[in-house]
Amino acid sequence: MPYEIIISVLRTIVDIALVWFIIYLILNMLKQNVRTMQLFKGVLLILFLKLITSVFGFSNMDYLVDTMLTWGIVCIVVVFQPEIRATLEKLGQTKLNYHIDDMSEDEKVRLIDEIVSAVTRLSQSNTGALITFEKTQSLADYINSGTKINADIKEELFTTIFWEGTPLHDGAVIIKGDRVVCAAAFYPSTTKELSPIYGARHRAAIGISEITDSLTVIVSEETGTISFAIEGELRKIPRLELKANLMKELDWLKTKEGKGDE
Structure with missing residues (x-):
């Protein structure tokens, strides 16, 4: 039993560490481009509003935020297509020798x-x-x-x-x-x-x-x-x-x- 608890705790720690590592990598790439950083801040703001409306039960505001999330994703893909493509390319890209x-x-x-x-x-x-x-x-x-x-x-x-x-x-x-x-x-x-x-x-x-x-x-x-x-x-x-x-x-x-x- 103690062995299973230890394994479970270690699995949780590794899981959280991997998530934070991925978030760190994404933020590190985003901060190199001003437009993508502004996009990321906007997404965080909408998610924060979604959390507030869900916690306090603001039904009208919750509907508005859901609409923003639904259509916002489409707008983001269209408007920021070059930045999204560049970010995805960087995930598997070796850095050029410009150091x-x-x-x-x-x-x-x-x-x-x-x-x-x-x-x-x-x-x-x-x-x-x-x-x-x-x-x-x-x-x-x-x-x-x-x-x-x-x-x-x-x-x-x-x-x-x-x-x-x-x-x-x-x-x-x-x-x-x-x-x-x-x-x-x-x-x-x-x-x-x-x-x-x-x-x-x-x-x-x-x-x-x-x-x-x-x-x-x-x-x-x-x-x-x-x-x-x-x-x-x-x-x-x-x-x-x-x-x-x-x-x-x-x-x-x-x-x-x-x-x-x-």
């Missing part, structure tokens, strides 16, 4: 130097540019909307892409880990009221920074000014301080951060 942490400190510094050189040249020639770095939240929707490249980070690549004569100069370049994954990506424009000196590039950069934790570097076509868009805000960056600020914001180098000031 910057796998690189040596010297390689990381070399990549930053390539980016700094490219942005500096673009700034000096008043060539407009948008360069976005993906962080913890996925930019897959915007990568898919652009022209996929999957190229090494090279100064010449950026200066060629953003040259006005190329078909890819409009839109943003997205960097994922140690790769340039796409060009000509377009972002939703911010709804903030901005000074007239800021054009479409700055508005798009702020827009993507409002809905993801990405870092976007903007080069103004009119003035050559370099700016960062982070968390819905613009910050002007002097050319001589570009490397130090990139190293700080990207946090690629966990040690010797002062090296960026040299």
